[in-house]
Amino acid sequence: MNGLGWTLHGDGRTIAPGQVVAPEERLTWPRTIGIGAQHIVAMFGATFLVPLITGFPPSTTLFFSGVGTMIFLLITAGRVPSYLGSSFAFIAPITAAKTDHGMAGALGGVVLAGVSLFLVGLVVQVLGAGWLRALMPPLVTGAIVALIGLNLAPAAKNNFVVSPVTGTVTLVVIALVTVLGRGLLGRLAILVGVLAGYVVAVLRGEVNFDSVEKVDRWIGLPEFHSPTFHLSAAALFIPVVLVLVAENIGHVKSVAQMTGRDLDDVSGRALMADGLATTLAGAGGGSGTTTYAENIGVMAATKVYSTAAYWVAACGALLLSFCPKFGAAIATVPAGVLGGAGTMLYGMIGLLGARIWIDNKVDFGNPINLTSAAIGLIIGIADYTWKLGDLTFSGIALGTIAVLVSYHVMRGLNLWSKVLPDPQRAEAKAASSAV
Numbered sequence: 113m114n115g116l117g118w119t120l121h122g123d124g125r126t127i128a129p130g131q132v133v134a135p136e137e138r139l140t141w142p143r144t145i146g147i148g149a150q151h152i153v154a155m156f157g158a159t160f161l162v163p164l165i166t167g168f169p170p171s172t173t174l175f176f177s178g179v180g181t182m183i184f185l186l187i188t189a190g191r192v193p194s195y196l197g198s199s200f201a202f203i204a205p206i207t208a209a210k211t212d213h214g215m216a217g218a219l220g221g222v223v224l225a226g227v228s229l230f231l232v233g234l235v236v237q238v239l240g241a242g243w244l245r246a247l248m249p250p251l252v253t254g255a256i257v258a259l260i261g262l263n264l265a266p267a268a269k270n271n272f273v274v275s276p277v278t279g280t281v282t283l284v285v286i287a288l289v290t291v292l293g294r295g296l297l298g299r300l301a302i303l304v305g306v307l308a309g310y311v312v313a314v315l316r317g318e319v320n321f322d323s324v325e326k327v328d329r330w331i332g333l334p335e336f337h338s339p340t341f342h343l344s345a346a347a348l349f350i351p352v353v354l355v356l357v358a359e360n361i362g363h364v365k366s367v368a369q370m371t372g373r374d375l376d377d378v379s380g381r382a383l384m385a386d387g388l389a390t391t392l393a394g395a396g397g398g399s400g401t402t403t404y405a406e407n408i409g410v411m412a413a414t415k416v417y418s419t420a421a422y423w424v425a426a427c428g429a430l431l432l433s434f435c436p437k438f439g440a441a442i443a444t445v446p447a448g449v450l451g452g453a454g455t456m457l458y459g460m461i462g463l464l465g466a467r468i469w470i471d472n473k474v475d476f477g478n479p480i481n482l483t484s485a486a487i488g489l490i491i492g493i494a495d496y497t498w499k500l501g502d503l504t505f506s507g508i509a510l511g512t513i514a515v516l517v518s519y520h521v522m523r524g525l526n527l528w529s530k531v532l533p534d535p536q537r538a539e540a541k542a543a544s545s546a547v
Contacts, residue, residue: 172335
């Protein structure tokens with residue numbers, strides 16, 4: 113029931129053509145440990161970038177990613193192989209919350225996002241996901257994901273201009289490795305690009321190692337922090353919950369397709385698990401978590417979906433988080449490197465929103481879709497601000513509200529007037545014809 117009992121796949125050494133190692137199976141432990149190490153490498157580049165950009169302690173974030181992964185595997189009973197790494201959706205609200213309320217206030221927002229996600233998962237587990245699809249059709253989900261990425265464009269530029277040479281090298285190496293790298297190397301383009309940019313930054317004298325030299329311990333606990341709660345900060349994290357819902361549901365569906373299993377009944381538990389992991393992270397000083405697409409790539413390449421490999425990865429992340437020297441070294445990555453990586457990452461997040469529209473055949477010939485997405489994107493990207501008493505809604509939060517309200521109000525009026533085709537019915541018809 114807890115997903116901790118694995119049977120050996122075949123002889124434990126080979127995988128026959130057309131076969132896969134199922135979540136409840138494993139290879140020999142040396143091979144399982146090797147694949148677990150690949151998962152650590154795959155998640156690492158993205159996971160440590162979030163605390164670097166937001167100013168959170170890298171070791172603490174790494175610690176809670178390992179703990180969160182263990183929680184996820186236990187709550188889903190080992191049926192959904194996944195690594196929970198840092199979510200890029202938290203970067204913008206954390207940055208905004210820190211400006212007004214400091215790190216503690218930002219952590220409070222992470223906790224509230226985690227609790228909200230847990231409650232959504234609980235409702236999905238009890239009632240099913242139909243209501244969620246009605247509230248967040250592909251038009252809305254795609255718009256929210258797109259504006260989260262594109263709203264961060266100024267942050268990428270601000271880091272990039274600090275050292276354009278280092279930023280350019282980082283960005284170019286990421287692009288080259290993406291195109292030329294084979295297998296796992298191609299999936300580690302971000303990590304390779306950051307390492308290359310870091311080397312250039314060291315050669316150019318842009319890296320200060322004083323913080324590393326001041327740490328006199330190789331082994332020690334991560335740096336923990338406690339949250340404080342502010343109503344005005346809570347509004348910033350509403351869009352993040354919607355994105356995490358979409359990411360988790362998408363991950364479950366991807367794993368189900370790759371393993372040939374029906375995992376709809378575990379979707380609610382997956383949301384609850386990520387919600388609990390995010391809540392714990394915020395309560396202790398880490399960034400919010402999400403299921404990682406990077407690790408799906410490792411599974412697709414190796415044909416190994418064993419959750420045993422994810423337990424290895426989670427334990428490995430914990431061990432790394434107990435090395436203060438390692439955490440201090442990560443924190444020395446300079447702004448130019450972050451700017452180069454951010455230029456690609458934030459643009460990629462924006463385009464992932466467009467991919468949601470394309471994959472779900474969203475019809476922008478329908479004025480309801482076109483108008484609601486257009487309003488939300490401009491409000492979110494341009495960082496509009498709306499004050500309501502002591503509350504301030506801006507950027508991503510206000511853009512999300514604009515998309516949700518405009519879409520559902522326009523659709524509701526159209527169901528009454530019947531002037532235009534209903535966008536949800538059209539998308540459902542397109543999806544069924546594609547199948």
